[in-house]
Amino acid sequence: MKKKARPDLSAACAGIKSPNPFWLASSPPSNSAAQVMRAFEYGWGGVVWKTLGQDPPVVNVTSRYGACDFGGRKVAGFNNIELISDRPLAVNLKEILAVKKRFPDRAVVASLMVPCERKAWHDIVKKVLDAGCDGIELNFGCPHGMTERGMGAAVGQVPQYVKMVTEFVKEKSSVPVLVKLTPNVADIRPPARAAKAGGADGVSLINTINSLMGVDVETLTPKFAVAGKAAHGGYCGPAVKPIALHMVAAIANDPQTRSLPISGIGGISNWSDAVEFMLLGASNVQLCTAVMHHGFRIIEDLNAGLEGWMRRKGFMTLGRFVGRSAPDIVEWKDLDLRHKTVASIDKNKCIGCDVCYAACNDAAHQCIAIDRKGGNRKPHVIESDCVGCNLCSLVCPVDNCIAMKEVPGKEH
Amino acid sequence: MTPSTTKRVWRDNFAELKKPLFREDARVESFRCLYCYDAPCVKACPTRIDIPRFIRQIATDDPLGAGETILEANALGHSCARVCPVEALCEGACVYRDKPVPIGRLQRWATDAVHATGELPFEPGADNGRRVAVVGAGPAGVACAVYLRRLGYAVTLFEKRELPGGLNTFGVAEYKMDSRTSLDELELLFQLGCSLVKGCEIGKDLRADAVLADFDAVFLGIGLARARRLDIPGENLTGVMNALTFIEKVKGRDAKLCGSSKATVVIGGGNTAIDACTHSKRTGARDVTLAYRRGPADMSAYDFEIALAKADGVSLLTNAAPVRVLGKSRVEGVEFAPTKVVAGEVVADAGRRFTLPCDRVIKAIGQETERSIPIQFGVAIDANGAVKVDAKTLRTSKTKVFAGGDAVNGGKEVVNAAADGKRAAWGIHRMLHPGAKPGPRNEYWVSTIEGRAVAPIVNPMGSWS
Numbered sequence: 001m002k003k004k005a006r007p008d009l010s011a012a013c014a015g016i017k018s019p020n021p022f023w024l025a026s027s028p029p030s031n032s033a034a035q036v037m038r039a040f041e042y043g044w045g046g047v048v049w050k051t052l053g054q055d056p057p058v059v060n061v062t063s064r065y066g067a068c069d070f071g072g073r074k075v076a077g078f079n080n081i082e083l084i085s086d087r088p089l090a091v092n093l094k095e096i097l098a099v100k101k102r103f104p105d106r107a108v109v110a111s112l113m114v115p116c117e118r119k120a121w122h123d124i125v126k127k128v129l130d131a132g133c134d135g136i137e138l139n140f141g142c143p144h145g146m147t148e149r150g151m152g153a154a155v156g157q158v159p160q161y162v163k164m165v166t167e168f169v170k171e172k173s174s175v176p177v178l179v180k181l182t183p184n185v186a187d188i189r190p191p192a193r194a195a196k197a198g199g200a201d202g203v204s205l206i207n208t209i210n211s212l213m214g215v216d217v218e219t220l221t222p223k224f225a226v227a228g229k230a231a232h233g234g235y236c237g238p239a240v241k242p243i244a245l246h247m248v249a250a251i252a253n254d255p256q257t258r259s260l261p262i263s264g265i266g267g268i269s270n271w272s273d274a275v276e277f278m279l280l281g282a283s284n285v286q287l288c289t290a291v292m293h294h295g296f297r298i299i300e301d302l303n304a305g306l307e308g309w310m311r312r313k314g315f316m317t318l319g320r321f322v323g324r325s326a327p328d329i330v331e332w333k334d335l336d337l338r339h340k341t342v343a344s345i346d347k348n349k350c351i352g353c354d355v356c357y358a359a360c361n362d363a364a365h366q367c368i369a370i371d372r373k374g375g376n377r378k379p380h381v382i383e384s385d386c387v388g389c390n391l392c393s394l395v396c397p398v399d400n401c402i403a404m405k406e407v408p409g410k411e412h
Numbered sequence: 413m414t415p416s417t418t419k420r421v422w423r424d425n426f427a428e429l430k431k432p433l434f435r436e437d438a439r440v441e442s443f444r445c446l447y448c449y450d451a452p453c454v455k456a457c458p459t460r461i462d463i464p465r466f467i468r469q470i471a472t473d474d475p476l477g478a479g480e481t482i483l484e485a486n487a488l489g490h491s492c493a494r495v496c497p498v499e500a501l502c503e504g505a506c507v508y509r510d511k512p513v514p515i516g517r518l519q520r521w522a523t524d525a526v527h528a529t530g531e532l533p534f535e536p537g538a539d540n541g542r543r544v545a546v547v548g549a550g551p552a553g554v555a556c557a558v559y560l561r562r563l564g565y566a567v568t569l570f571e572k573r574e575l576p577g578g579l580n581t582f583g584v585a586e587y588k589m590d591s592r593t594s595l596d597e598l599e600l601l602f603q604l605g606c607s608l609v610k611g612c613e614i615g616k617d618l619r620a621d622a623v624l625a626d627f628d629a630v631f632l633g634i635g636l637a638r639a640r641r642l643d644i645p646g647e648n649l650t651g652v653m654n655a656l657t658f659i660e661k662v663k664g665r666d667a668k669l670c671g672s673s674k675a676t677v678v679i680g681g682g683n684t685a686i687d688a689c690t691h692s693k694r695t696g697a698r699d700v701t702l703a704y705r706r707g708p709a710d711m712s713a714y715d716f717e718i719a720l721a722k723a724d725g726v727s728l729l730t731n732a733a734p735v736r737v738l739g740k741s742r743v744e745g746v747e748f749a750p751t752k753v754v755a756g757e758v759v760a761d762a763g764r765r766f767t768l769p770c771d772r773v774i775k776a777i778g779q780e781t782e783r784s785i786p787i788q789f790g791v792a793i794d795a796n797g798a799v800k801v802d803a804k805t806l807r808t809s810k811t812k813v814f815a816g817g818d819a820v821n822g823g824k825e826v827v828n829a830a831a832d833g834k835r836a837a838w839g840i841h842r843m844l845h846p847g848a849k850p851g852p853r854n855e856y857w858v859s860t861i862e863g864r865a866v867a868p869i870v871n872p873m874g875s876w877s
Contacts (some may be wrong), residue, residue, distance in 0.1 A: 071443045072439045072440050072442070072443030072444075072471065073443075351507040351508070351509075352448075352452070352507055353446040353448040353449070353507045354448055354449035354450060355446055355447065355448065355449060357449050358449040377450075377452065397446050
């Protein structure tokens with residue numbers, strides 16, 4: 001059998017190279033050398049270290065994390081109110097140096113957050129450069145805690161601050177600088193433009209979303225509270241992926257930031273999630289929640305899944321597909337009004353749950369009917385009434401049972 | 413099968429086959445339910461429990477709400493969760509053919525939650541001044557009593573035994589449900605305020621005409637109290653017994669009462685015959701043979717029940733008709749004739765005979781109505797002794813007498829009896845209060861009698877396009 005060439009998974013985001021596109025996001029899993037080295041042993045391509053700040057280190061609260069489950073599955077969405085690294089800066093710098101020495105081929109990026117003063121940024125940039133990091137990520141994204149001290153998302157929400165601080169860092173940095181953006185804005189494009197204007201080499205997004213995880217209906221107190229009180233935290237995990245994809249695509253398609261490298265973040269749990277981010281313009285991806293749920297070992301199926309997909313698709317390098325789907329994200333007004341599909345139910349696959357019937361009848365366009373003769377439960381589509389909304393195919397529990405088939409449309 | 417010599421072995425042999433779900437399983441399994449529209453499982457349930465609704469209530473962390481949904485439609489939902497042949501009913505109708513949602517076990521999860529509170533989710537109706545007698549405190553009678561109480565009737569149950577529950581208490585395979593569970597269920601239901609007269613047999617302790625005179629209506633839930641006979645020589649030898657008598661003894665969990673056996677022959681081909689076999693095995697009988705006069709395909713026992721007996725090491729002997737029980741004073745064996753089934757009739761081979769040595773014979777060839785009771789009440793019965801009723805109201809040939817359960821259907825499941833009791837309660841109410849509407853407190857369970865109608869697509873505004 002002819003030996004097939006293996007796709008090359010190596011990535012370069014804003015010039016920061018890694019053997020594969022999977023980085024640990026700046027987060028609890030990237031808190032220490034012990035963790036990062038273990039992650040690298042498993043095969044992770046890079047790490048963005050848990051955000052470093054000025055000494056004395058912050059003090060964190062207990063508890064710190066919360067999650068919401070859905071459909072019986074744990075951690076559909078995740079939330080944290082943890083602040084930046086609570087370890088002394090010198091300890092983190094020493095560990096970064098040790099990690100970089102032992103894993104010279106992996107990307108080690110220092111995430112930074114200090115007050116908006118030129119000197120503060122210059123000082124810390126110098127320190128992390130001395131520690132040998134391959135890149136710097138500016139944490140303008142954390143929505144909780146640090147914002148009350150004028151940092152994190154408090155910076156990311158004001159484009160002129162984004163530009164100003166990026167400039168501070170670029171004045172001293174000899175390594176690529178990524179600006180991590182907060183999604184807690186009305187439009188993600190202005191802060192991205194500001195980052196570019198400040199000289200950023202790329203942006204990473206999204207950071208977490210403002211969130212409150214709920215109220216315990218038995219005790220009437222907030223869920224995941226700290227001594228009975230809760231503060232809003234940062235939301236992430238599988239539930240936020242569509243929000244993140246939207247923002248990545250918005251930056252990738254914005255004429256002013258089109259060439260700006262993107263490190264994609266937000267609810268990535270598996271290889272195909274990662275591919276979606278890359279198809280919309282991310283040069284690499286960062287993960288946290290999936291690791292917090294399942295540990296570092298998931299890198300094995302991330303790499304294998306990506307490689308298998310690239311081989312099937314004939315992509316030998318990441319560059320062949322990064323951004324490939326972004327041009328298909330357009331404004332609503334540019335959608336084709338003549339395009340028309342109708343639902344088509346495969347009677348052989350249908351199990352007769354009639355979930356599609358209830359959904360269409362109660363919530364969509366009343367165009368699914370059931371001929372109940374002879375105890376039949378299998379529904380059929382009234383094509384003349386079907387608007388092609390997709391709802392039936394979305395709720396159908398059987399894969400490929402309801403297809404949306406294209407039919408001739410009309411001019412409007 | 414471990415011989416049942418010690419208490420521990422006894423306990424193990426009759427441990428519940430279907431264990432309660434763990435909380436985590438209940439979560440995962442409840443989320444598997446697709447919440448089918450006009451769900452087939454509901455139609456497969458004689459009491460029309462809204463299964464997708466109660467499962468969704470479990471999934472959404474409202475087990476008590478789920479329990480209420482169940483008990484509204486089926487007063488005996490707690491025992492049905494354990495004893496229903498779900499494979500042939502709700503779970504057999506699940507759209508997940510290969511691995512149905514475990515409806516029975518989820519139902520148990522919910523009713524166990526209700527039982528843990530010790531409170532029924534509903535109250536008796538306002539006293540309407542009328543009195544109803546329920547003859548027989550088995551599943552049909554109890555269900556009827558519960559719904560009558562909810563409608564505001566004063567209800568008196570007359571039970572010939574010292575304990576209520578009928579087959580639920582005395583006849584259910586011990587590894588499905590023990591007597592204690594049945595009695596706990598009744599205790600909770602009787603919170604509604606039913607008066608129970610125990611040890612009272614119609615015709616002996618109480619005259620039917622006195623009941624008719626004293627009460628505004630009567631419900632006969634008398635079951636099938638009489639065991640059929642083989643009518644062959646040797647039937648009266650020591651060691652020949654009826655299956656239900658034997659099972660009742662086993663359920664008493666007294667090893668001495670159950671007796672011992674090296675070789676037992678069980679005669680019959682239904683689910684009770686299976687129970688007799690497994691209970692023999694599990695109380696230490698070394699060899700147990702189920703003997704049935706027709707072919708294996710004709711056995712009325714469910715496949716999963718037959719599989720259970722086989723797994724217990726029971727031998728199946730089919731196409732064998734018993735012609736004589738052998739022995740002097742005690743059973744020593746059974747003589748059989750090989751049979752063929754010709755045009756639906758069993759034809760014994762006249763010439764050939766063979767003998768199966770045994771020391772115990774258990775007859776599980778069916779039960780019949782105790783005909784004297786319907787006769788005393790003056791209601792019509794059919795040739796088989798089943799009480800004749802109007803299918804919609806369950807009224808008998810006598811205006812104020814209603815009937816349901818095994819006495820009417822000839823012997824079905826607990827859930828059928830429960831459905832009958834509910835239907836008859838509404839039938840009695842409609843007789844005593846013509847044209848009555850259920851009212852908000854009873855609307856839901858009444859709607860489950862015929863099953864709730866599915867709304868077709870109707871746009872009252874007409875088409876806008």
